[in-house]
Amino acid sequence: MKFFVDTAEIADIRELADTGLLDGVTTNPSLIAKSGRDFMEVTAEICKITHGPVSAEVVALDHEGMMREAEVLRRIADNVCIKVPLTIDGLKTCRKLTSDGTMVNVTLCFSANQALLAAKAGASFISPFIGRHDDNGFDGIDLIRDIRLIYDNYSFETEILAASIRHPVHVLECARIGADVATMPPAVIKSLFKHVLTEKGIEGFLADWAKTGQTI
């Protein structure tokens, strides 16, 4: 499973990229606003840190406007992945961009039928929002399971990019089902490393090592 980080905070992206475990980055207008940075500038900076796909989202709602914005965004770097909303105009834009060889991430997916449409439109990635689905009384993990089944039935190549991930159990469930990518806030990625027995084990080994008086 590929790991993307869902943030526009450069320090966090650098720290995670340094682990060698980061495969890409996703942003959205809310994350750009939170960073307080200029959209174009921060996207260009992120694209230099990772060679993986960097999702940059259009804000126009009509096809022509989306195409205009995508044109500006895709000039930033080769690894920019244009993020479009799951609407008729969004999927029209997706079809046009992917047939030109541009990566597209279709976002705000809340149903398996929407994911089916995105795959038919040639999306590189579909982003089902697990956490927001859960928040509204639906099972976000069931959504991932349905999309996996449908994509496998028809051998669609669109990658399932599980988004709106809130905790490590979401990641575990996505990995069990076979989501292709998980995009996570930095804190969730860091939490995956942690286990109380790992910490306790290190503590015990170091205490015993100290007793030997040796060095390596």
Ligand code: G3P
């Ligand atoms: O980038 C899209 C998605 O990951 C947003 O997550 O936590 O705002 O629902 P969240």
